[in-house]
Amino acid sequence: MMTLLLLTACTEPPGGWGYGTENGVNTDFNSPPSETLGDTGDSGLAGDSGLAGDTGKTGDTGGGTLPEDGTGYGVGDTAYNLQGTDHSGRPWALYDQFGSPVVLLVGHMDLGTTMTDPMGFVGAAGEGAVSAALIGRSEISAAATVDDAARYASKYGVSSVLYDPSYATVDLWSAASTAKAYVIDRALVIQWVGYGGSITPDALSGALEGL
Numbered sequence: 001m002m003t004l005l006l007l008t009a010c011t012e013p014p015g016g017w018g019y020g021t022e023n024g025v026n027t028d029f030n031s032p033p034s035e036t037l038g039d040t041g042d043s044g045l046a047g048d049s050g051l052a053g054d055t056g057k058t059g060d061t062g063g064g065t066l067p068e069d070g071t072g073y074g075v076g077d078t079a080y081n082l083q084g085t086d087h088s089g090r091p092w093a094l095y096d097q098f099g100s101p102v103v104l105l106v107g108h109m110d111l112g113t114t115m116t117d118p119m120g121f122v123g124a125a126g127e128g129a130v131s132a133a134l135i136g137r138s139e140i141s142a143a144a145t146v147d148d149a150a151r152y153a154s155k156y157g158v159s160s161v162l163y164d165p166s167y168a169t170v171d172l173w174s175a176a177s178t179a180k181a182y183v184i185d186r187a188l189v190i191q192w193v194g195y196g197g198s199i200t201p202d203a204l205s206g207a208l209e210g211l
Contacts, residue, residue: 084162087149107179123157136170
């Protein structure tokens with residue numbers, strides 16, 4: 001009798017340790033179900049490849065990519081995304097010009113300043129380049145209006161004339177100089193910077209050459 005009881009105690013119980021059924025489904029722990037564990041559902045995280053959707057920022061510049069932000073105001077720096085309202089009353093942004101060279105003039109139009117001649121130079125700058133000017137004050141030393149900007153665009157042939165009645169953006173980009181000009185390449189990297197009398201047609205065309 002004692003021998004029979006010991007044999008019974010040592011026999012694996014129904015369902016055993018790691019074997020059995022649950023609602024008719026095999027629950028063999030040593031042979032786990034074929035379904036993939038939920039954590040591997042993190043392959044859904046590979047949906048972060050959607051972040052590579054930043055490739056949507058790739059433009060027609062031979063694989064160039066639109067920068068996230070600028071790095072400075074000097075030659076070799078990536079330009080910041082200058083934004084404002086243009087002479088037609090529409091929003092304008094430098095980064096919207098990605099893929100085209102840009103000639104940008106910044107300053108105030110007060111009488112006696114060196115802004116007048118450069119406005120004409122910028123308007124006539126090379127074919128295929130975007131010409132833009134950012135103006136703070138008009139000829140009467142008052143904050144420029146949309147009407148002033150429209151008049152300058154027409155008179156000087158500048159593609160887009162922005163106006164900044166606060167002067168804050170103008171002073172930032174001009175470094176408080178009477179006039180400052182930038183030549184910015186297709187990838188929004190600054191290739192040339194000129195001040196006042198150094199802004200000439202030859203200087204602008206030379207800086208644009210090859211861009």
